[in-house]
Amino acid sequence: MEELHRIKEPTVFKKPEGELFSKEYFKKLVTEPHSTIFLAKEEGHVVGYAIAYKKKNVDIPVFQPRERVQIDDIVVKKSSRGK
Numbered sequence: 264m265e266e267l268h269r270i271k272e273p274t275v276f277k278k279p280e281g282e283l284f285s286k287e288y289f290k291k292l293v294t295e296p297h298s299t300i301f302l303a304k305e306e307g308h309v310v311g312y313a314i315a316y317k318k319k320n321v322d323i324p325v326f327q328p329r330e331r332v333q334i335d336d337i338v339v340k341k342s343s344r345g346k
Contacts, residue, residue: 265279265283292314297316297317297318298314298315298316298317299314299315299316299317300312300313300314300315301313301314301315303339303343305343305346310339310340310342310343311337311338311339311340311343312336312337312338313334313336313337313338314334314335314336315332315333315334315335316332316333316335317330317331317332318330318331318332318333319331
């Protein structure tokens with residue numbers, strides 16, 4: 264999937280220089296107060312996840328100040344999709 268993103272949107276995505284998602288990356292997400300990881304499981308095995316962040320609106324004059332939740336990643340193992 265990472266390669267598909269890079270091919271379709273090269274101005275946004277680049278090839279990672281190391282491991283795509285390290286244990287440290289997920290540890291940071293779990294400990295940050297404004298992020299949440301949701302796991303999808305089948306028969307006790309993780310088959311997907313979604314990462315959500317609580318954010319404040321940027322300072323744009325037409326927006327009321329508020330907090331929102333943004334889902335950045337949704338990943339599901341191919342064999343588990345559509346169920």
